[in-house]
Amino acid sequence: MRLRLLAGDTIWPEYASKKTPMTTPLEIPCSHCQALNRVPATRLDDRPLCGRCKAPLFTGQPVALGEHDFAAVALRGDIPVLVDFWAAWCGPCRMFAPVFAATAAGLEPHVRFVKLDTEAAPGVAARFAIRSIPSLVLLHQGREIARQAGAIDGSSLRQWLARHLAAR
Numbered sequence: 031m032r033l034r035l036l037a038g039d040t041i042w043p044e045y046a047s048k049k050t051p052m053t054t055p056l057e058i059p060c061s062h063c064q065a066l067n068r069v070p071a072t073r074l075d076d077r078p079l080c081g082r083c084k085a086p087l088f089t090g091q092p093v094a095l096g097e098h099d100f101a102a103v104a105l106r107g108d109i110p111v112l113v114d115f116w117a118a119w120c121g122p123c124r125m126f127a128p129v130f131a132a133t134a135a136g137l138e139p140h141v142r143f144v145k146l147d148t149e150a151a152p153g154v155a156a157r158f159a160i161r162s163i164p165s166l167v168l169l170h171q172g173r174e175i176a177r178q179a180g181a182i183d184g185s186s187l188r189q190w191l192a193r194h195l196a197a198r
């Protein structure tokens with residue numbers, strides 16, 4: 031499929047409509063209570079709430095996960111998940127954080143954005159064999175589909191995501 035890489039957010043509805051039959055419910059884990067919700071693809075942009083705890087399933091902001099909720103939220107469901115492995119002592123990580131947040135604001139709910147503090151959750155970082163930070167790992171349905179070591183600018187990040195999501 032062709033992606034209009036410079037067309038901003040318009041690539042995402044196009045991507046969603048071609049990859050997902052609109053009648054098929056999407057499974058989306060709640061980042062607050064980890065309940066697995068089923069949301070019709072046609073309702074994804076209607077600010078869906080968790081059926082159990084009523085929290086918004088997406089806020090347009092990255093969610094911080096740790097050892098206890100990473101697997102339940104980041105490794106399940108039908109929405110691609112981009113994880114930013116970072117640490118507070120890492121200067122490049124702090125510089126990259128606003129880029130990651132701004133990209134989340136533009137692309138959620140079509141991609142979920144997750145922050146993983148490698149100091150607070152070393153087990154998750156070890157499981158992914160993270161050797162340098164920041165590192166970005168793109169997941170879908172529990173499977174790693176791409177990885178980027180080092181910070182990149184927002185435009186490059188969007189193009190990187192579009193390329194790997196189209197190829198998966």
Ligand code: ZN
Pocket residue numbers: 060061062063064065080081082083084085
């Ligand atoms: Zn919930």
